[in-house]
Amino acid sequence: MVGQAIAPLLRDSGLWRGPEDGCAVALAVQPIPAINLGVARHRECRFALVVTEGALRTLSPAELRAGLAHEIGHVKSGHFDARAQRRAAEKQTRKEIDEKGPTHNPVTAIPVIGPLIAIGIVTSQSAAEAKADAEYRSYDRQEEFEADRYALNLLALVPGDPPACLALITLLERFEGQGGSRNRDHPLPAERVKAARERCPA
Secondary structure, X not given: OHHHHHHHHHHHHOOOOOXXXXXXXXXXXXXXXXXXXXXXXXXXXXXXXXXXXXXXXXXXXXXXXHHHHHHHHHHHOOHHXXXXXXXXXXXXXXXXXXXXXXXXXXXXXXXXXXXXXXXXXXXXXXXXXXXXXXXXXXXXXHHHHHHHHHHHHHHOOOOOOXXXXXXXXXXXXXXXXXXXXXXXXXXXXXXXXHHHHHHOOO
């Protein structure tokens, strides 16, 4: 199912021309009911692809193809390197925030005054963590929009009526109904649906 959906996308994107290019995708199926797809680096193949059982059972062939087009967008846009660099910077920033936190401040050992000061430090630390979260995660969200745009352009190469890009919209609407913790790293599905509708001819 995945092979039939992704093969033409790989060729149209230029990631893989055929067997002469070696391994295209290392596929792993995650045994969970939620709908999700993801990509990562792989040593031997162009990239690794993770698809949940929920996605394989629930999505139509057109929706699966749209989700795969989005993941190919991450690969083609160089998001592996960008995310690795940001995660390293984020880790360093959070380490510096922790080192400035109340547990590293000797004033917290002073009775009465210590806890009051510690409260102020905790508040400042929380603000710093929130700022770091917004700074680093916002780029993740920009990448999701970028991958959506790439997917829409890639799906425009797929012949058919209705346009293949409509499947990306229905997939995003599924994510909207599914909820979960995706919004930390992803734009709200409604925002992505709105942006996709503006670029997808009805």
